[in-house]
Amino acid sequence: MTPSAAAVEAVDVAKNFGAVTALGGVNLTVPAGTLTALLGPNGAGKTTLVRIIATLCKADRGRVSVFGFDVADAPAQVRARIGLTGQYVGLDDALTGRDNLVLIGRLAGLAHRRARSRAAELAELLGVADALGRPVRTYSGGMRRRLDLAASLMTNPPLIVLDEPTTGLDPASRQQLWEALAGLRAGGTTMLLTTQYLEEADRFADTVHVLGHGMIIASGTPSQLKGLVAGRVVEIRLDRPDDADAAVSVLATKAAIVARAEPGSGRLTMPTDDGADTLLSAAAALRASGIVIADLGLRQPSLDEAFLALTRPAAPAADPAVSAAGAADATAAGARP
């Protein structure tokens, strides 16, 4: 292998499933030794991209190489260098944790003795050592995920690909998994992971690629991505959460401000470039309409807001007639956290 090559190099990768475009020409570079996150909502194409990189499915167009080996021409070389933790746990429920790890390690090429010692080592590292003799079906969700990660690490591959590794885990299990991944990263393993959780990408990734509708719509460090949305965010908390819908339309018609209502909480957020002016005119418009404000302020946008701004189809115009519809759109987008 050529150590200088990027861990993953994808050029113009496209994939259709029938009439549905899963990927519409994606370019992606994962430098060796980094943690790269693919962030996007369901159906954005994250899993398809990961599956192409892991040689599980073929691209219709474009080229992907892993450490310099083409996934289509040299899949065996690629497979020898990748550990995949898929969206669904890749273990046999009827077998014990140890049997799973040994089987997977041996199929990956380890000798029996080596597979056994490696299984014990990884189980210790990931906190499943006590359960190694039990059938996997008796494991909790978090233990399964950790054992699944252990299975991907059996041959200590230089690239780990994780497809939504923490989806469906409770916060404590998620934390444990993240500690394990942080340990790997400190050891120099390159990681590519997909996630729907902005918090994860924000806390751990060196680079985040935001995927929407089969395209990479933004790339950068988490802080760069936050800078992509308007400089500040005006946040208003209403006295009565029920007023939220009325407030959104008041702001749109009276003040030409596009606000997003968080369902149920009575919290309105509106990105702004001029800061205080937006805050003052929003407050005035609401007050004139008799909507009571409990709290208001200016703050930095969260990655959450950056993500929503990026994945929303198009920014609504400021024309009052259009922005009413735009405000309704924004509300609908807010309803899908």
Added chain:
Amino acid sequence: MTAASVPLVVESATEPRYRLLRDSGLVAGRYLRVLRMNPGRLIYPLVQPIVLLVLFTSVFGNLAVSGHQGSGAYREFLIPGIIIQNAVLTAPIAGLALLRDAGSGLADRFRSLPMSRPAVLIGRLAYDAILFAIQAVLLIVTAFGLGFSVRTGPAGVVAIALIAVVFGASVSVASAWLALTIGDIETAERVMYFPAIALNFVSSAFAPVPYLAAWMQPIARVNPVTAAADLVRSLAEGGAAARPAVMLGCWVLALAAVPGTLAVRRWQSAP
């Protein structure tokens, strides 16, 4: 983490040909291990054939078949047919098991490993061959109790068991391809047994070919079930075995080559 403690590229530099055997053995070992932990799974596939053999023989065994050269008793004709039709009825188990695996996370894991591609199919078939062998031994022992005899001696008995295993495994290849092509487990569970039953009835398993309806006869003559059943009869009665043996050999090779290749490809590309 112990990133530096293990060489980057693993001890996987084994030869591809050796790799196929090794990986198939590992896959078969996986199924055997699951079976060891759930031995109850063996009960049905082992009890059902014995029950069917006893029922069929007890109900129809004393009918006389005038057209069949041999002892004249239907029993002698029927028992080899039962042994072979059982292999066809058991074969869908392999296809359904592979289909159940194909959609699981474990299948993605296997597909992402640098393991031999056909090993998933061959390992499963090796496991099923063990099942077929146990079935064949139980069936033959029970058949002896029901008045079955093999004139070619112990070698003939071993040959009959081997035929049941090899034929069962090759039909299992076809079932693997069919199940993976159907793709949906619920549909496959309903659909798979239908061709198995049709294959058994449109053959010499239960009646000599000239006794079948006229439209069935051309199909029955080329049916692999006919070849296998006739071969077992030849061994039991000491008759000429060359013709059914050649036909069965051709079928086994054809089934291993064509549906075998297609099934491996299906497995690899399953969604």
